[in-house]
Amino acid sequence: MTAAKLHSDNVSISYPLKNGEEVIAVKDFNMTVKEKEFVCIVGPSGCGKSTMLGAVAGFQDISGGNLHLNGKPIKGAGRDRGVVFQQASLFPWRTALNNVIYGLELAGFPKQDRQSKGRELLKLVGLEAFENHYPNQLSGGMQQRVNVARALAIEPSLMLLDEPFGALDAQTREFMQLELLRIWEETKQTIIFVTHDIAESVYLADKVIVMTARPGMICEEVKIELPRPRPLELKRSPEFMEYEKYIWGLIVKEKEKEKQTV
Amino acid sequence: MNSVKVKEQVYNPTQSNNDQSNLAFPRSKTGKKKQKTLANILINYIGPITVILVLAIWEALYQTGVINPIFVSAPSKIVTVGYDLFQNGLLTENLLFTLGNFSVGFGVAAITGILVGLITGWYRPIGKAFDPFLTAMLGTPRIVLLPLITLWVGVGFSSKILIVFLAGVFPIILNTMTGVRNLDPNLTRVSKSFGASAIQTFITVALPGSLPQIVSGLRVGIGQSLVGVIAAEMFVSTGGIGYFVAQSSANFNVDRVFVGIIVIVIMGILITSSVKWIESSLMKHRVE
Ligand SMILES: Nc1ncnc2c1ncn2[C@@H]1O[C@H](COP(=O)(O)OP(=O)(O)OP(=O)(O)O)[C@@H](O)[C@H]1O
Ligand SMILES: [Mg+2]
Numbered sequence: 305m306t307a308a309k310l311h312s313d314n315v316s317i318s319y320p321l322k323n324g325e326e327v328i329a330v331k332d333f334n335m336t337v338k339e340k341e342f343v344c345i346v347g348p349s350g351c352g353k354s355t356m357l358g359a360v361a362g363f364q365d366i367s368g369g370n371l372h373l374n375g376k377p378i379k380g381a382g383r384d385r386g387v388v389f390q391q392a393s394l395f396p397w398r399t400a401l402n403n404v405i406y407g408l409e410l411a412g413f414p415k416q417d418r419q420s421k422g423r424e425l426l427k428l429v430g431l432e433a434f435e436n437h438y439p440n441q442l443s444g445g446m447q448q449r450v451n452v453a454r455a456l457a458i459e460p461s462l463m464l465l466d467e468p469f470g471a472l473d474a475q476t477r478e479f480m481q482l483e484l485l486r487i488w489e490e491t492k493q494t495i496i497f498v499t500h501d502i503a504e505s506v507y508l509a510d511k512v513i514v515m516t517a518r519p520g521m522i523c524e525e526v527k528i529e530l531p532r533p534r535p536l537e538l539k540r541s542p543e544f545m546e547y548e549k550y551i552w553g554l555i556v557k558e559k560e561k562e563k564q565t566v
Numbered sequence: 567m568n569s570v571k572v573k574e575q576v577y578n579p580t581q582s583n584n585d586q587s588n589l590a591f592p593r594s595k596t597g598k599k600k601q602k603t604l605a606n607i608l609i610n611y612i613g614p615i616t617v618i619l620v621l622a623i624w625e626a627l628y629q630t631g632v633i634n635p636i637f638v639s640a641p642s643k644i645v646t647v648g649y650d651l652f653q654n655g656l657l658t659e660n661l662l663f664t665l666g667n668f669s670v671g672f673g674v675a676a677i678t679g680i681l682v683g684l685i686t687g688w689y690r691p692i693g694k695a696f697d698p699f700l701t702a703m704l705g706t707p708r709i710v711l712l713p714l715i716t717l718w719v720g721v722g723f724s725s726k727i728l729i730v731f732l733a734g735v736f737p738i739i740l741n742t743m744t745g746v747r748n749l750d751p752n753l754t755r756v757s758k759s760f761g762a763s764a765i766q767t768f769i770t771v772a773l774p775g776s777l778p779q780i781v782s783g784l785r786v787g788i789g790q791s792l793v794g795v796i797a798a799e800m801f802v803s804t805g806g807i808g809y810f811v812a813q814s815s816a817n818f819n820v821d822r823v824f825v826g827i828i829v830i831v832i833m834g835i836l837i838t839s840s841v842k843w844i845e846s847s848l849m850k851h852r853v854e
Contacts, residue, residue, distance in 0.1 A: 389755070
């Protein structure tokens with residue numbers, strides 16, 4: 305447990321239903337995320353990825369186990385974690401710059417400081433020329449970059465991204481992955497990244513956590529030992545495809561198991 | 567520069583579409599130039615032209631004695647009588663009286679309506695408790711409360727303010743409440759993820775997020791408050807533009823009735839368009 309940033313120990317999460325029963329969305333989830341580690345969680349739709357991420361973010365209460373961040377149990381949301389949501393979640397009435405500095409505003413930073421910090425971050429995500437644009441004047445990829453910048457602004461010790469590039473076309477998506485890695489290397493963040501795109505997870509992560517469908521459990525933790533920095537061409541390399549095939553195999557095997565039990 | 571462009575157009579086959587449209591336009595222009603432009607003017611100014619036409623016919627009917635001057639005024643009469651009334655201060659006096667009642671009543675309605683709407687929208691149980699009253703009040707023309715109000719507060723200043731207030735406040739409450747209730751839950755979650763307190767979420771998400779509905783509530787409210795102030799003045803007042811119209815009508819002074827109505831129409835248009843202006847300046851991100 306040394307140097308563990310996040311430690312999840314047999315975490316279970318369930319949703320109560322109206323008829324008094326409950327759905328178990330996540331079961332016996334064990335995971336350790338180290339300082340500055342890039343961890344991806346992959347799994348089929350509905351397996352509980354967002355639920356688990358929500359618990360780490362503090363939106364979601366856990367019904368069993370222990371969930372510790374920096375050695376303390378997680379109780380509610382906080383500025384030590386930055387969240388990038390799956391859906392468009394920029395404030396439509398704020399300009400790009402004002403969206404980025406939202407967290408700083410809440411924290412009560414002086415106006416001068418937050419503006420310069422906001423501009424710095426827009427520059428980091430390559431949008432310094434768009435600070436006065438409203439979200440509806442930005443493309444989907446640009447919006448997600450503002451989203452990332454907004455989460456980075458509060459200098460969280462942990463970044464949580466829930467399928468942030470899910471709605472983007474393939475090319476923009478690859479470009480955003482490259483950008484995210486560059487930002488990660490520049491800012492030295494710890495990142496948990498949820499996706500159901502296997503190639504995306506292999507390309508980004510130090511460690512891929514593969515989840516099974518319902519109830520969401522970890523079926524395997526795959527260490528990705530590809531060298532960094534990782535150019536996009538890496539995706540065409542045999543080592544990369546090997547990882548991809550392996551994880552794909554895990555998910556298919558789980559699917560078949562599921563079919564047999566039904 | 568220009569000549570180069572023309573050459574490019576001629577020799578570039580990919581621009582042949584552009585060329586055709588460019589050629590087609592001047593050709594038809596030279597053919598029936600005068601008719602085209604006349605038709606264009608007619609279409610562009612069809613609104614004002616119709617107004618002028620109607621006014622002219624109206625005036626003609628009046629001058630030839632087809633319409634009875636006891637019951638209907640004429641444009642020329644409205645202008646001269648209106649000018650006189652303006653000169654001797656009667657019109658301004660009544661107008662200011664009405665605007666005074668209106669602004670106080672509507673101002674209070676706007677502030678109350680927005681506050682109550684935000685609270686009832688934000689705290690669901692309070693909103694639920696409030697719903698039946700709101701539905702009852704919205705379904706009823708508030709002017710039916712006038713007799714009751716005069717019974718309570720008499721026929722003075724406060725009765726008119728109260729009716730203006732009641733006329734305007736309910737649509738503002740309803741719209742604001744709906745706006746807050748329909749907030750995007752994602753955005754509320756974003757603010758929580760940044761560690762916002764309940765008050766901070768309220769100020770940074772609920773308020774700006776429901777602004778479009780607040781403004782549309784204000785617009786509906788303004789219309790109803792205007793109806794309220796004029797109606798109240800007609801029934802329980804000794805001043806104001808509504809009183810002026812009612813009085814003139816009782817005295818069979820049809821020209822004055824028409825002047826009063828025109829003034830009310832203009833007032834309505836001005837107030838409504840000022841809301842539109844406020845709306846567009848508040849919601850810059852919606853434009854484009
Ligand atoms: N509010 C809720 N009430 C009841 N059940 C829920 C609720 N939210 C999620 N679930 C259930 O919990 C399970 C996990 O949902 P979750 O959103 O975490 O999946 P996911 O892995 O993020 O899926 P996706 O990839 O489609 O986003 C699902 O089976 C879903 O039906
Ligand atoms: Mg999800």
